Amino acid sequence: MPSYTAPAKDAQFILHDVLKVSGSDIPGYSELEPEFTGAVLEEAGKIASAVLHPLNVVGDAEGCRLENGVVYTPKGFKEAFEQVKQGGWTGLDMPEEFGGQNMPYVMGTAVGEFFSSANQAFTMYQGLTHGAASAILAHGTDQQKATYLPKMVSCQWTGTMNLTEPHCGTDLGLMRTKAEPLGDGSYKISGQKIFISSGDHDMAENVVHLVLAKIPGGPEGIKGVSLFIVPKFIVSADGTPGERNGVSVGKIEEKMGIHGNSTCVMDYDGATGWLLGEEHKGMRAMFTMMNEARLGVGMQGLAQAEAAYQNAVEYAKDRLQGRAVTGAENPDGPADPLIVHPDIRRSLMDQKSFAEGARAFLLWGATLIDQAHRAGDKDADGLISLMTPVIKGFLTDQGYDMTVQAQQVYGGHGYIEEWGMSQYTRDARIAMIYEGANGVQALDLVGRKLGQHGGKYVLAFFDLVKTFCQENKDVSETFGKDFIDPLKAASKDLQAAGMYFMQKGMKDPNHALAGSYDFMHLFGQVCLGLMWAKMGKAAQEALDAGSDDAAFYETKLATGRYYMARRLPATKLHLARIESGADPVMALDADAF
Template sequence: MPVFTAPTKDIQFVLHDLFKVSEQPIPGYDEMDRDFTGAVLEEAGKIASEVLAPLNVVGDKEGCHFENGVVRTPKGFKEAFEQMKEGGWTALDCDPDYGGQGLPYLMHTAVQESFVSANMAFNMYQGLTHGAYSAIHAHGSDAQKAKYLPKMVTCEWTGTMNLTEPHCGTDLGLMRTKAEPQADGSYKITGQKIFISAGDHDLAENIIHLVLAKIVGGPEGIKGVSLFIVPKVHVNDDGSLGARNAVSVGKIEEKMGIHGNATCVMNYDGATGYLLGEEHKGMRAMFTMMNEARLGVGLQGYAQAEAAYQNAVAYAKDRLQGRAVTGAANPEGPADPLIVHPDIRRNLLDQKSFVEGARAFTYWGALLLDKAHRTGDADAEGLVSLLTPVIKGFQTDKGFDMAVQAQQVYGGHGYIEEWGMSQFARDARIAMIYEGANGIQALDLVGRKLAQDGGKHVMAFFDLVKSFIKDNEANEALKKDFLDPLKEASKALQAAAMYFMQNGMKNPNHALAGSYDFMHLTGHVCFGLMWAKMAKASLEALEGGAADKAFYETKLTTGRYYMQRQLPAVAMHLGRIQSGADSVMALSAENF
């Protein structure tokens, strides 16, 4: 059975060596000193490795079961969920006015990483609740917040997001779920939603569904979409539970992975719902939830790769196979361990350099969200809006690739279920699809985010990279291995953006055909920036006489690997972008 150990030291490095969080001018960050974050992360790591990780295989093998209209979660999930609630882990960054602990979102993100690595399917129950909490907190009335949030903060009640219908996924303007106004101000919600993660289960006494629907008589298309709170069980004015609402589970889906999470078809048969936010402004309210969820899914991409990597490293050090070409490394044994072979080293370093770069990139996104929400910084809001599709799309694409590479280290055993490696690959695969398939993330990046606010935010990103290089170019230890490759990669990204500007207006297909490559090109540049910053932090630690020299030297070696072996992919992506759309669009539909 696979094992998992929370990478607490690496997380602490990103929080304190890289971002120096306790020195950040963001309300609440001054409390996040190394001792405090270390204590929180150590406790979270114990739960992850001792409680959640052993249930990962259980959830995969048992799955969820639909019995007499009720969804049953796998053995042990309910008890583990109670531990999560009792420990306050569901409330870390929630508003103290509703029972939360008020910590920064960055701290929530750091804790969630270990939970997701240990058991992604299980963690989705609280993860989706957090997103629903955020949407109600941002857009709900005072009465709605008082009624629903305290129980959602504790996860006594969980939450969901209901967007997709059988005939429409991304194109939500096509939805048919309708909302009929009632005399008391409520609405009757009628329709069917599919692919609803954590749609029903036995972990909480109520589920608060957030449902997109069209108010009868409203505008056509996406402009007529509103968002509604639809509780599974009616909530009385005093907060007690009443009768069952007219919402039910049609079935639970049989999926490739995340078997421990119930993905449901939800039927709304005149269910009572309450408008959240303004009429016909449902997408604005839902995006509060979706943007947070997209950063969380980007985290899932690398968190699964982290768990897979840990097991692949252990296997590579233990499994004897062949001899090192430069001479026996284990002369007393019948063969050398796999890790002596260059191709195994390449495989593992691909994984290691990706995971550590992704952690830094994701935490940077969380820090920007805190800066935007806690200080009102519009520039931080714009920058994280630009980067969100990259965090989600690039990291889940590469995260799946890395989970597969970890599986590959095992050879034939990686294909055998009892070793558990296929679960990491199967679970990671969904992250490329849900919360907006990665092709949609690329279209969002190129079609919307580049031009947002007149291109202000992408120019700010270019300036940020340029300034970092300029401010550190006198540092010879950084220049050759980190700054020079980053400068070339940034030039490639700017050239790609210029190509879109020069050609996209004349023929939009030229931009859209290159959007996926642009998302990956941007991802590599962001990782290059993170690795250059991590290299600087590591050098500073070594110069300051750090006790654990090997840790920081390993960071530098891993970073050099990324800059030399992964960052050059930007040239390939630029070449594809600059080839335009002609070859992509050349075939007529009937010739496929």
């Protein structure tokens, strides 16, 4: 059985030593004193380890089942969900007026990682509800907010997002689901939606579906799409679930992983729905919460990598196999533990340096969202919009690779289901796909975000890196060589790639798009390089200040040096690929494949 311990100390280091949240002037941040956040993280960690994680393998083995139109979640899920609701974990960063705790988004993110690590399939029920509630919060009428939000913030009712149809995913303009106005402000919704996470289940009194559909006679394509609230049970005048609506589960999909989440085909047969936001502005309503949703998926990449890494470390310390090439380290035992072997170390360091760097990146991103939403900072909004596809695409790709590496540490035991390592990779795999497949993230980054406002936000990012490098090259005698020089070199590669796109992409956009995936990874590397440089600086300063936890900070510095030496040089490869342009990529006729 795999185990999980929430990395609360590491999150605290990032929040306080690196991001210095309680000193920030973002509204609500002054309350984020180390003691307060420490207490929240500790409690969240307990629930994650003791309640959610033991159900992770249960959910995987048992899955969800549909019987006579009713969806049943795996054994224990319902009771655990009650505990999460009771603890107030579902509304951590929601407004107090709707029953939330009004904490900044960064706290929701820090806690979300722990819950996701412990049980991704389970945590999605809550995550989707959060997404749907955010949409109602941003676009709902006062009555809609009053009707739905208190119940959704507490997860008494859960939510879903209905976008995909059998013939259209990314290209939602092709959508066929119809919404016919009934004249009384409601609409008749008909069509089929697929891949609906948490589509139905037995853990809530009601399920509030947010459904994209087209009102007949509206504009063609994506511009004619509207968003509707379609509850499973129509809400009665007294606010309780009443009549059953015309929406049903067609089937539960058989998936590679996240078996504990009910991924449903939803059939809308003249269901009653209510417009959320304006007619034909459904995509805009969806997009306002896309940054958060995509950041949440990037978080899943980190979360599975972290959980898998923890178990790989334990196995590498326990499993005796072979001898250290430099001499036995466990001479009284029959063999040395795996962890003595350099290649096992390499793998564990890849995982560790990724997870810690990714956590910093994610929490930094979350503070930018807070800065944008709570302080109305347009520049922060621009910067996080630019980096959102990077967070989503880079962290989920790399996170998945790390689960594969963790599984590999187990050898054959990683391939059988008994040890639980296969589940981490199977669960992590979905994060590269949903909320926009990673190729679409790369397209969003290069085709849309990069050039926004004349490249203002990417230039701001470069400035940020440059300023950091200028101000911190002398943090210690070796800091410049170990951290600043590699970061500078990586950032230069990113700038060169951006320059290539500007020059060549003008003539032929394929020159930019053929390098989009590499650009997303190049950007991600530089972001993690920057995070490691910041963490290295914070660690060095703590040591210089005579911290009594020197081992912790020394480990941070060593892990950062690993990242800079071993992972960051990938930027050169991405640049080389980008600069080879579109010709090699587009050379063949479709028939030649």
